[in-house]
Amino acid sequence: MGAMKLDLRCPQRAEGITAEPEPDWTFDDLMSELNALEMKLTTSCTDPFPTKSIYSGHEIERGRPFMLHAPEYEMEDSESEDEQDETIEAGKRFGCNELYLSDSDSSDIVPAFEEQGYLMNEVGEVEGALLELSHEHQLRVKDDIRNQISALETALMNESEKCASALLRVEKYKEARQELDKKFDTQYQRRIAEALDNHLTAVQQDRELKSQIEERKIRSDAAYEEAKRREKAMQEEKLRHEKAKAEAEAAIRAEEAKRAALEAERRAAMEAEKRAAKEAMEKNARESSKRITSEELQQTDGASSLSKAESKEPGYTYRAADSALKLEDRRLQKLKELYERNQAIRSGPNKDFTQKESHIARLIRQIRGVTDNVRSKANDLIKLLNDPQFPQSISTEIFARKVVSYCENPGNAAFASGYVIVLVTSKVPHVMDFLLAEFHRACIYTVPKHMVYKKSAFESREAYFKSIGYREHDGNIESTDDYLKRLESYIKVYGALVQTEIPNVQNLHGLEEGWAWLARFLNNLPANRYTAVSLNAFLQMAGFGLYRRYKSQFLKMLKVVSDNFLVDLKQKEPELTMIIVELQSYIEDKKFLKEPEGRSLQSNLLSSVMRA
Structure with a gap:
């Protein structure tokens, strides 16, 4: 049976692509398929004969290997053609240019081969061994190539994964970097805002500081001008005071001369009256004579009787030290000038000081024995007295x-x-003289002085009471008890004033003035109801401070009180038991060693913080 030509049932070329039998087959698969076909042909024919290849008109001799030639493997240059000729000479080629195989046409291939004859003749053992070795070499080469391709694919996959991972890390790094940049931008903007705010704050503070400096300069200039104005006003006031003082001293000297003349006349008249009264009493014992009461004897400072001539004598009679009377006259004169000046101010248009007066009165009524209260009220009163928008004299x-x-x-x-x-x-400082003058007007025992009652000087006993400070309500004179309570209150405040000592603060009417008051009192004032109440109130308030300052000298003063004042008081006013007992108890129990209640101010925690 001769060789058979395999023809494809489909076109050999489709859209420029040459058909091949199973292009995906390996060389081993093709060889195994050909061997299978050969076995079938051998079994079907007992006398085979050399098979000829129809491809290119060459015969394939039995016993030689054959080469499968595909058109895509042909070389276009001359070298490939020479190699093909040499290969054809070495072994006959088997071509299947016209064979077109596919998965769908695989069922048609087998019947075609079954109808064909033998493809090749049997070969020798050497040639078969060589063919097998060549086949094995090709398999190894293909395995190596396949392994390399697989390794390359694996490496490529790994590189792709690495690239993807690196790209992912780059993206994450990029996002993190963007987030960090945003955070840095936010911080930078915040720092810029803070720096700008600090700069604006510094600029504002600088402007405020400059404004404060300007305001201080303006206030300083205004204060300087005000100080110059006040200094000028004080100089003018001082000149007026000196002039008024000189006039007052001249008036006082004239009054003293007049008073001395009147006193001499009064004494001469009293001596004459005494002699006349004595002679009249000896001549006619039954003839009634006028006697003055024990109270009149007290008020006249020990005089035994008053004659008709003395009762007609004009003017008042005072018991007081000359220095005390001079101080009183000077202070009252200054107060009178102040009232006259303020009257002229008040007479002007739109001069209503009611609100200011109410404010000062309210601050004074709110005074309590607490440190903070005393400090605050004093500061408020100082501000009101120094208010440039309000007349200081008012x-x-x-x-x-x-x-x-x-x-x-x-x-x-x-x-x-x-x-x-x-x-x-x-x-x-100038307020002290006006304050003391008001005290003298309200209570004559703050001078100290005592007015002697004389019928010739007063129309009635009520007139005398009014002159020493009794008040009249609805046409009625207040009772003596009410007057003595008010008198005691004045003297207590005066005694508290003279013994007040504050660190780093000067008391313009201190313990020296209190000592002078006590000496003038004991040397000139008589012992009676009014002076006893005054002395007791003064010692209760100022005795502690006077003893701390003068020690033994103060004890001598108390001995004078005990030996002279209390003895005279017991003789003239034996019914004043309560006052006498209080004075004796003060001296004998040495109460001047104990600090009087309220002398040390209390803090808000009821602890002593200010001690005189």
């Missing part, structure tokens, strides 16, 4: 009147009032 008058009015209340805080007075007058 403020001074209102302050003096309201303090004295507050002091007449028995329930007033005497020591706290003394502290406030000292603090205020240390800053506004």
Whole structure:
């Protein structure tokens, strides 16, 4: 049976692509398929014969290997053609250019081969071994190539994964970097905003500082001008005071000369009257004679009787030290000038000081024995007295009147009032004289002085009472008890004032003035109801401070009180048992060693913080 030509049932070329039998087959698969076909052909024919290849008109001799030639493997140059010729010479080629195989046409291939004859003849053992070795070599090469391709694919996959992972890391890094940049941008913007805010704050503070400096400069200039104006006003006031003082001293000297002449005349008249009365009593014992009561004897400072001639004598008779009377006259004269000046101010248009007066009165009424209260009220009063928008003379008058009015209340805080007075007058010194003048007007025993009752000087006993400070309500004179309570309140505040001592603060009317008051009192005033109440109130308030300052000298003063004042009081006013007992107990029990209640101010925690 001759060789058979395999023809494809489909076109050999489709769209420029040459058909091959199973292009995906390996060389081993093709060889195994050919061997299978050969076995079939061998079994079907007992006498085979050399098979010829129809491809290119060459015969394939039995016993030689054959080469499967595909058109895509042909070389276009001359070298490939020469190699093909040499290969054809070495072994006959088997071509299947016209064979077209596919998965769908695989069922048609087998019947075609079954109808064909033998493809090749049997070969020898050497040639078969060589063919097998070549086949094995090709398999190894293909395995190596396949392994390399697989390794390359694996490496490529790994590189792709690495690239993807690296790209992912780059993306994450990029996002993190963007987030970090945003955070840095936010921080930078915040720092810029803070720096700008600090700069604006610094600029504002600088402007405020410059403004404060300018304001301070303006206030300093205004204060300097005000100080110059005040200094000029004080100089003018000082000149007026010196002039008034000179006039007052001249008037006092004239009054003293007149008073001395009147006193000499009075004494001569009294001696003459005494002699006349004595002669009349010896001549006619039954003839009635006028006698004065024990109270009249007390008020006349020990005089045994008053004649008709003495009762007609004009003017008042005072018992007081000359120095005390001079001080009183000087202070009252200054107060009178202050009232006249303020009257002229008040007479002007739109001069209503009611609100200011109410404010000062309210501050004084709110004084309590507490440190913070005393300090705050004193500061407020100092501001009001130094208010440039308000006449200082008006403020001074209102302050003096309201303090004295507050002091007449028995329930007033005497020591706290003394502290406030000292603090205020240390800053506004000229207020002290006006305040003392108001005290002298309200209570003559703050001078100290005592007015002697004489029928010739007063129309009635009520007129005398009014002249020494009794008040009249609805046409009726107040009772002696009410007057003595008010008198005691005035003296207590005065005693608290003279013994008040504050660190780093000058008391313009201190213990020296208190000592002078006590000496003038014991040397000139008689012992009676009014002076006993005054002396007891003064010692209760100022005795502790006077003893600490003068020690043994103060004890001598107390001995004078015990040996002279109390003895005269017991003789003239034996019914004043309560006052006598209080004075004796003060001296004998040495109560001047114990600090009086209220002298040390209390803090808000009820602890002593200010001690005189």
